[in-house]
Amino acid sequence: MIEVSTIGFTSKSAERFFGLLRQEKVETLLDVRLNNTSQLSGFAKKADLKFFLSELVGARYVELHDLAPEGEMLKRYMKKELSWDSYAKAYIELLAKRRVESNLDIEQFNRGCLLCSEDKPHHCHRRLAVEYLNERWGNKLKIKHLF
Numbered sequence: 001m002i003e004v005s006t007i008g009f010t011s012k013s014a015e016r017f018f019g020l021l022r023q024e025k026v027e028t029l030l031d032v033r034l035n036n037t038s039q040l041s042g043f044a045k046k047a048d049l050k051f052f053l054s055e056l057v058g059a060r061y062v063e064l065h066d067l068a069p070e071g072e073m074l075k076r077y078m079k080k081e082l083s084w085d086s087y088a089k090a091y092i093e094l095l096a097k098r099r100v101e102s103n104l105d106i107e108q109f110n111r112g113c114l115l116c117s118e119d120k121p122h123h124c125h126r127r128l129a130v131e132y133l134n135e136r137w138g139n140k141l142k143i144k145h146l147f
């Protein structure tokens with residue numbers, strides 16, 4: 001079984017965020033965000049995250065662009081032009097079109113943690129992504145959501 005987790009940085013202090021990663025013994029943070037350099041990301045900006053992960057957790061940082069949503073799709077969802085169900089359906093279709101299950105190595109997910117901004121996984125593409133991959137990879141992932 002491949003142990004993988006997911007986390008969002010919103011509504012978390014740096015202490016809580018990095019503490020959860022350390023507690024979970026995360027080895028690789030898998031960034032699935034479309035925008036990872038925004039000032040709104042605070043301590044979770046791409047460049048800072050690489051340093052903090054290495055120094056505070058002993059973990060690596062990897063961007064997984066294949067699991068990020070498309071910009072227009074995300075923008076429409078954020079503006080409430082798309083319902084969650086419509087967004088989720090479109091995102092899953094995007095993953096299938098990209099054939100992410102064939103393009104990603106399952107071993108990269110072992111002790112990995114998918115990162116996005118949403119505090120909880122309920123309405124976040126990181127949950128959809130990891131569930132999609134788990135289904136395609138024969139339920140070999142043991143998923144834990146950190147929040």
